[in-house]
Amino acid sequence: MRIGEVLVGQGDSIRAALLAIDRSGWSRAFVADSAGRLVGAVSESAIRQALLDGIGLESRLYPFMEDAGVSTKPGAGRAEVIDLMHTLGLRELPVVDQDGRLVEVHSDLAVAGPAHRGNVAVIMAGGRGSRLAPLTDHVPKPMLPVAGRPILERLVMHLVGSGITRIFISVNYLNEVIEQHFGDGRAFGCRIEYLREDEAVPLGTGGSLRLLAQQDCEITEPILVMNGDLVTAFSVGGLLEAHAGEDVVATVATTRYEHQVPFGVLEQTSGRLVRIVEKPVPSWPVNAGIYVIEPKLISEIPEGRLFLITELLDQCLKRGWPIGLWQVREHWQDIGRPAELAQARGQA
Structure with missing residues (x-):
């Protein structure tokens, strides 16, 4: 899964955010500008509340966007990632390069480890x-x-x-x-x-x-x-x-x-x-x-x-x-x- 396939823009709809969440399996859709720079996130719970309040699927997601919160830099070790996510109670941790572009997202399921290897x-x-x-x-x-x-x-x-x-x-x-x-x-x-x-x-x-x-x-x-x-x-x-x-x-x-x-x-x-x-x-x-x-x-x-x-x-x-x-x-x-x-x- 390429990161561009699960990003949404500020002008996109609530439907687009839900589709991004569905593709990624994350609890949030991350929002980027035209240059790929991280500008915010929209949580699944915020979208659910908006729909319950009668907001349509084609409505723009911008009013429901929040700050993306804490991020980390490329190359951060697994230990640091786990510590940060556990300390802050995060399900996802965005990885942002020096230009502010979102290049990766660590998820709680992914950092738990891949399939078991039989090697000692x-x-x-x-x-x-x-x-x-x-x-x-x-x-x-x-x-x-x-x-x-x-x-x-x-x-x-x-x-x-x-x-x-x-x-x-x-x-x-x-x-x-x-x-x-x-x-x-x-x-x-x-x-x-x-x-x-x-x-x-x-x-x-x-x-x-x-x-x-x-x-x-x-x-x-x-x-x-x-x-x-x-x-x-x-x-x-x-x-x-x-x-x-x-x-x-x-x-x-x-x-x-x-x-x-x-x-x-x-x-x-x-x-x-x-x-x-x-x-x-x-x-x-x-x-x-x-x-x-x-x-x-x-x-x-x-x-x-x-x-x-x-x-x-x-x-x-x-x-x-x-x-x-x-x-x-x-x-x-x-x-x-x-x-x-x-x-x-x-x-x-």
Whole structure:
């Protein structure tokens, strides 16, 4: 459904507003000017009252138009949208761009999440986060708040909103903080179980995956694995679908790393200057800390020792097993250092 198909103009009729409400399933018809800028809304209840008062269907809706109320900007995360809608008791939340144009509408039914996915997710949340000390002296890094909500909670809500309802969290350092906050996951609309490492024997991002073999479950679908210190709204469905569409044993999500060269770069051929490129910004694809792996790879992970997931990928490559790449196009930020945390919090 395109947004233009459910907008009405100020000069339109009550009938047009009712048709827009019927097409969208919303409780309001949103009113835009000729440039698509949001100027108001007409609620179904206001229309009903007008009809009861004897106003005809062909009457102009303008006299019944109200302010559209609170809106949000494009790119707002699911957690922020849910918080805003729940706090204000909204059934719909319009999304307005910098020019005031209505580009999308979040509805209470849509943010509840899409169809269930059979994949399980594993979130790595066992690290000490020593580079963020003293903030992490008593709080594990994934539980540090960003915009009023722990990073790990944002990830859990994003997964649930994408249809994943069975989540394993790998814990070690200050595991009780995480487990007390999430419990069994019911309060977050999912089932959460814990992969508990021995604090004296950290297993790393790959080794803790081996603990899945000890769980009471049969995993047949590809497994989504991600670091627990990411602030991102990546497309879970897009990644899983990309993996399913290729003959690969794993898919690595990538993002771009840019480096500002502070000098003019000289390009040459045979000792002769060809051109000068002033302060270029080259970029490279880098590991985003998000993966999809086939269940059969779990048995390839050694038990009881430190083992990084990148080692698992290296083993696959040495055996000639193909690994796919998928680019994260949405916002992505790793929270590993104080400057990155400050940036995520809007303090930098």
